[in-house]
Amino acid sequence: MNFLDKIKGLFGKKQAPAETPTPAPQKKGENIIEIKGITKVFDGVTVLDDLSLGIKRAQFVTLLGPSGCGKTTLLRLIAGFETPTEGEIYIEGVPITGVPPYKRPVNTVFQKYALFPHLNVFKNVAFGLKLKKIADPTAKKGVRKYTKQEIADKVNRALKLVGLEDYGHRDVNSLSGGQQQRVAIARAIVCEPKVLLLDEPLGALDLKMRKEMQIELKKMHEDLGITFIFVTHDQEEALTMSDVVVVMNDGIIQQIDRPKKIYDEPKNAFVADFIGESNLLSGVMEKDYTISFLGKTLTCVDKGFEKNERVDVVIRPEDIVIKAGQNKGHFDGVVMTTVFKGTYYEMIVLASDYEFTVQSQSEFRPGAEVSLEIVPDSIHIMKKILTINKYLGSVTGENLVSFCGGEFEIPTEGFETGDEVVVYVPFDAVELTDDEADGVIGAAVTQSIYKGTYYQVQVYTDTDEDFYIDTADEWDMDDRVGVKIDGGKVRLEKYEPAADETEAE
Amino acid sequence: MTEKKAKVFRPTAFAFPYLAVTVIFVIVPLILVLVYAFRGSDGGFTFDNFRKVFTEKETLSQLGQTIGIAALSTLICLLIAYPVAYILASEPFKKIAILSLLFIIPMWINFMLRIFALKSLLSMIGVEKSYGAAVIGMVYDFFPYMLLPIYTVLSNMDKSYVEASRDLGANPVATFFKVTLPLSLPGVISGISMMFMPIFSSYAITEAMGDMGTSVIGAKIASLFENQYYGSYGYGSALSFVLLVLVLVVMLIGNVLTNRASRAPKGGKA
DSSP states (O other): OOHHHHHHHHTTOOSOOOSOSSOOOOOTTSEEEEEEEEEEEETTEEEEEEEEEEEETTOEEEEEOSTTSSHHHHHHHHHTSSOOSEEEEEETTEEOTTSOGGGSSEEEEOTTOOOOTTSBHHHHHHHHHHHOEEEOTTSTTSEEEOOHHHHHHHHHHHHHHTTOGGGTTSBGGGSOHHHHHHHHHHHHHTTOOSEEEEESTTTTSOHHHHHHHHHHHHHHHHHHOOEEEEEESOHHHHHHHOSEEEEEETTEEEEEEOHHHHHHSOSSHHHHHHSSSOEEEEEEEEETTEEEETTEEEEOSOOOOOTTEEEEEEEOGGGSEEEESSSSSSEEEEEEEEEEOSSSEEEEEEETTEEEEEEESSOOOTTOEEEEEOOGGGOEEEEOSOSEEEEEEEEEETTEEEETTEEEEOOOTTOOTTOEEEEEEEGGGEEEESSGGGSSEEEEEEEEEEOSSSEEEEEEETTSOEEEEEESSOOOTTOEEEEEEOGGGOEEEEOOHHHHHTOOO | OOOSOTTTOOGGGGHHHHHHHHIIIIIHHHHHHHHHHTBOTTSSBOSHHHHHHHHOHHHHHHHHHHHHHHHHHHHHHHHHHHHHHHHHTSHHHHTOHHHHHHHHGGGGSOHHHHHHHHHHHHHHTTOOSSHHHHHHHHHHHHHHHHHHHHHHHHHHSOHHHHHHHHHTTOOHHHHIIIIIHHHHHHHHHHHHHHHHHHHHHOOHHHHHHOOGGGOOHHHHHHHHHHSOOTTHHHHHHHHHHHHHHHHHHHHHHHHHHHHHHOOOOOSOOO
């Protein structure tokens, strides 16, 4: 917003007329929003990291991820409340970084609704319409404002759409959470945006109301035919409502796919763990169509990996066939617990030292001996995101290397003090300590995934670096821990600036 | 205050000292004022004192003058304080707590000292005792009382309202007049009442900085009680009572407006 705009606003020439009075039917298939190389840094913390994404017209797109993954920031960038540190966003091919929110063809449904408390329901919904200018060749300047009657018609139609026809005169504070939510939706869609942005709009509702609103939103999306971008951390919500799910973590897109594909073919361990219940294991791809894990070699449907490549394996609980008695499947196990979940039983089965989660229509009591059969089709193989931690550091003395804000003891033979080095730390070279002070540096646990024989823990250091650790112990999320490194397993390499650029992740 | 047994001692006992203070220093004096106001020179009940208040030309013009100077200073103060509060509550400055403190620190310095300092400063640049000087004095003196409530409301305002407004097509100017200003009215109203009411009854500033044109009703009351003459207590009490009712009315209006403007949003907690 520059000063000139403010001055203009004082004299009423505030907005360019809305491009189309009645939105042209939107063609499916072409990208309405194009996000190119967006990076957003807040106070030195990278929230979005070189993110690119295309969103097609009339799609229901969900940005899904744990809190702090950058999904809300991405939405706010599209709405115009934040400006990207780097990169550009295009709406219908037009770059919009310099365009203030009030000139963008998008409208937002806010997380806490943000209904104006000093206006009643009708005036809240009419807020955007009263400001809007529409093209009218017969008017003096070619544009005019909506008449009172037009506004009333549109507001009433929008209120009808959200099922609040007779609520116009009501004070917004007298409405329930669900009703406020509907008013917020009506207020946004009445402006006929090309893209509707929804920032965790159902988060504050109770479960029953949330389910109802999910169905209604989906229906509204079909009726309106505009693009919806929906932010949520609820994976079930994302899978039920969306055409496309964008799974995000740590400011990076993990996977973009149809809900079914996200569920059936998660791209990596994070997605598999975040989306639904799953059995996550570490395995070795012996050759095409052959995978071994937990000491067994099984047939699978994946190929194209390196010979003996270490991979992540995901098996959904409902895909495992459970049979009474042993020696009838791939794994023999004993049922540990059984919980009835309404339409199926969820059981924990201990087999080959791994606790399989199994869902089945038939019940097996705790202590029952069972066999687990895993058909090739239900074994999903994923490339490991990382196989080694990699950092930039410098040699600070004999057998001392500094990186991630700490000085670690690492053999520095062949290097001199002051050398810039790339430090390769294998996952099993890192040791976590309960007491932060016992480690060389401190960090917070951000993820802990059981991989069958060990836990893969991710910690986040105070210098914004991640450490992946393979450990026998489970660590609680958000715990502060100390990080120690077994210097003998670490490999150093001379830092070559050019070579590093190409391989950041 | 002594208690025999801890068990008998109730928390409400803490209220007794305050109750006593209130009775001695608020209720009894109020009753005294009323008694004096309705007591004639013969010691009997009369409306004469009130009749005098509403018929004496000098008193009425002073009352008018008081309302005038209070309203003018309050308006000027509001026009200066609102933009300052708005700037202090906006993003880059909000984090610098010392800035708002700087505007409040003068409150900690003795009131008369400030007035005399301001008076000397004004006379240095050639502004002598006058109506204008009195208004400047009022504005200067009550500025923090106007600033604080507005600043508090603005800095606590959920910024999603402003974002929602901009999202719906309102440019910054429209957003200010349609959203920010209406939502900050409770602060404005409490600022006005915190300034308007004390000005109404105070006379130190007008006395020190004003001229004949700023002779306010407070000064009149003071002189009635200072230079006692036959019946002056009764007249002064009646005048004080009228003033009290006027202030009460202003306060009530303020409360009604605040209630209407400050319907806090509920629900939708995240």
